[in-house]
Amino acid sequence: MAAAVNMRTGDAGQAVRARARMVERLRAQGIRDERVLGAMQSVPRHMFVDEGLAYSAYDDTPLPIGFQQTISQPFIVARMIELLRAGRELGRTLEVGAGCGYQAAVLSQLATEVYAVERIRPLLDRARANLRPLRLPNVRLKLADGNLGLPEAAPFDSIIVAAAAIGLPPALKTQLAPGGRLIVPVGGADQRLLLLERQGNVFRESWHEAVRFVPLLAGIE
Numbered sequence: 001m002a003a004a005v006n007m008r009t010g011d012a013g014q015a016v017r018a019r020a021r022m023v024e025r026l027r028a029q030g031i032r033d034e035r036v037l038g039a040m041q042s043v044p045r046h047m048f049v050d051e052g053l054a055y056s057a058y059d060d061t062p063l064p065i066g067f068q069q070t071i072s073q074p075f076i077v078a079r080m081i082e083l084l085r086a087g088r089e090l091g092r093t094l095e096v097g098a099g100c101g102y103q104a105a106v107l108s109q110l111a112t113e114v115y116a117v118e119r120i121r122p123l124l125d126r127a128r129a130n131l132r133p134l135r136l137p138n139v140r141l142k143l144a145d146g147n148l149g150l151p152e153a154a155p156f157d158s159i160i161v162a163a164a165a166i167g168l169p170p171a172l173k174t175q176l177a178p179g180g181r182l183i184v185p186v187g188g189a190d191q192r193l194l195l196l197e198r199q200g201n202v203f204r205e206s207w208h209e210a211v212r213f214v215p216l217l218a219g220i221e
């Protein structure tokens with residue numbers, strides 16, 4: 001995809017066109033939520049990966065972001081947020097696993113507030129640097145172990161976990177507001193997306209796509 005090589009420094013129109021092609025592909029892959037597609041169109045994904053990878057930023061592939069971590073492929077980002085939204089506003093949103101900050105930027109287009117936590121300090125610094133030029137006033141980043149949620153900002157209307165849990169961390173469940181929804185990849189070698197919906201004090205579970213995420217780890221580094 002030689003045409004996209006200069007995307008980071010050069011022609012902004014080129015990046016916009018690359019995103020439009022990505023959004024068309026997401027539609028073909030079955031993403032229906034126009035607000036999600038609009039958010040994917042508006043966030044410059046190439047600004048979140050190393051310059052040398054900018055040419056593949058809009059391909060349907062996960063990409064390395066350093067520290068043995070990866071940014072999910074666009075389809076998975078879109079699909080998880082579509083499931084999380086289910087046509088309603090995201091409201092106050094917690095993201096566990098901020099990584100390079102890309103998904104937090106997509107969420108910022110759909111949520112009132114985004115609290116994104118990350119356990120690897122240099123990765124959090126990178127997310128901060130990536131997000132700074134976008135000036136998104138509703139995104140807050142914090143170094144924290146997402147297994148514990150973020151009690152000082154709870155409850156959340158939406159919680160999205162970007163790393164695979166063996167079981168759902170209990171703190172995340174208790175920090176979900178009534179009417180709230182939570183999406184998390186669950187499993188080890190075989191993972192599936194679990195969607196949890198809280199109605200009053202009843203939690204309804206549904207299982208979705210098979211996925212492959214890096215593991216949700218404990219503690220901070």
Ligand code: SAH
Pocket residue numbers: 065069070071072096097098099100101102103104117118119120123144145146147162163214215216217218219
């Ligand atoms: N959403 C990110 C990609 C996430 S990759 C993006 O858009 O770039 C998964 C991230 O989860 C990694 O950065 C990893 O360090 C982080 N992570 C794993 N376990 C965690 C935990 N317990 N608390 C916070 N972050 C965690």
